[in-house]
């Protein structure tokens with residue numbers, strides 16, 4: 001079976017073709033970084049227009065590179081939310097149009113489910129398929145959650161952020177020092193030459209019960225730390241030390257929260273085998289290394305998609321669509337895009353304002 005996937009929920013216009021044999025036949029990602037960089041973050045209106053400009057070309061390219069004709073597809077999947085609604089609409093309408101013209105089933109995919117299931121497409125280090133259930137740390141620009149993935153469409157949220165997502169904290173840290181957008185990769189790069197213990201930064205919620213996250217206090221302290229540096233432009237070494245100290249603090253928080261989640265996961269699933277990390281921040285090598293060590297200490301295996309499939313892409317959308325298509329779970333053309341779409345609708349609301357999950 002072959003599925004075309006489309007992703008347009010944030011600042012990447014992407015299309016990909018995957019098979020039920022876990023092959024990625026093509027994977028086209030057009031980043032809008034240059035358009036948003038002057039603003040230090042994604043501007044929704046600019047994003048929607050840029051998706052509209054690019055989507056036809058990207059879909060055409062994905063089909064051409066896969067060597068597949070529309071008539072050979074089994075279904076079309078597109079991100080149906082959550083995300084910036086203008087962009088989501090562009091992807092959904094494009095997919096619906098292709099589905100209508102070629103008489104193909106349409107699947108409106110939950111973007112978070114795309115991140116959650118990517119690892120089942122890419123497999124473990126040996127390429128073997130990861131089986132349900134697994135523990136998932138989903139860390140991106142908009143989300144920071146710990147979930148038990150019991151199966152496609154079946155998620156138990158153990159914790160979420162009560163304020164900011166970790167990717168957002170990475171982006172703000174970079175922005176405060178003018179390192180460019182998106183900030184995550186720049187912070188990681190600078191951190192490589194920095195002193196992770198030079199600045200004393202908070203580890204919000206570390207040591208507390210449960211699996212929730214909070215990053216706004218850390219973000220504020222990073223800002224104050226930068227303000228307290230000597231006047232004038234921030235030196236390259238200071239930038240590196242701030243980045244390393246921030247990444248170290250964020251990593252400590254992730255490890256602490258994951259440790260709690262591992263206990264809960266193994267209580268519920270004593271034969272559970274994997275901790276999986278996904279979402280843009282999962283591209284961070286330092287965080288991957290620390291999670292890998294944590295898994296070793298707890299007798300779990302660690303799995304993560306390759307870095308390029310951690311950040312937004314359409315292969316993950318096509319694959320999540322595939323897992324649903326195999327179960328006969330498709331949508332009709334009346335599907336409405338959803339700006340909010342939690343993976344675990346029954347999860348209790350986390351304490352605190354502005355919860356994004």
Ligand code: KG4
Pocket residue numbers: 010139140141142143166167168170171182183184185188279280281282283284285310311312
């Ligand atoms: O999953 P994603 O591409 O988009 C969302 O669904 O949000 O995640 C983007 C986020 C951004 O905040 C970006 O700065 C962060 O992932 N990110 C990283 C790295 N690469 C991307 N954060 C830390 N280290 C990285 N190497």
Ligand code: ZN
Pocket residue numbers: 111115140141279280311312
């Ligand atoms: Zn994402």
